[in-house]
Amino acid sequence: MRASQRAAAVSARGRELAEQVLDRVPVARTAVAAIIRVEVLDRSLIIAAQALFALTPLLVVLAAFTPHTTGTTVLDQISCRPPGSPSPTTCPPRRSPRRRRSRCDRTPG
Structure with a gap:
């Protein structure tokens, strides 16, 4: 028996079992009918x-x-x-920029 034939047989058996359950439990049949009618997947995506x-x-x-x-x-x-670890969004502390010394700031020496 090929895989596709086996899958079809299993699917048919599953449908038979589902039909038996739905025939024996009327509430389940009503619920399934309502779910199919409302199209749950479509509504949930919306x-x-x-x-x-x-x-x-x-x-x-x-x-x-x-x-x-x-x-x-x-x-x-x-x-x-873990708590207390550094956050990836925080930047390291910024150092104050070094002031460049001009020729006038130098002391003669």
């Missing part, structure tokens, strides 16, 4: 797309108006790094 398009601009606005420390705190909360 809701996910709406959430993405609603939350993305919100995150951009929040990032623009919140202080930098808020963003790093949120990143620290959701990251997998």
Whole structure:
């Protein structure tokens, strides 16, 4: 028996078992019919797309108006790094620029 024939046999057996269960449990048949009628996968994808398009601009606005420390705190909360490790978004402390000495600043010596 080839793999495709075996898969077809298993699929047919699964359908038979599902039909038997749905015949014996009327609530299950009603639930399955409602799920098929509403098209759950289609509706869930629509809701996910709406959430993405609603939350993305919100995150951009929040990032623009919140202080930098808020963003790093949120990143620290959701990251997998151990607590106390340096954040990848923080920069090393900036050194004050060296003042160049001009010829007038030099003392004769």
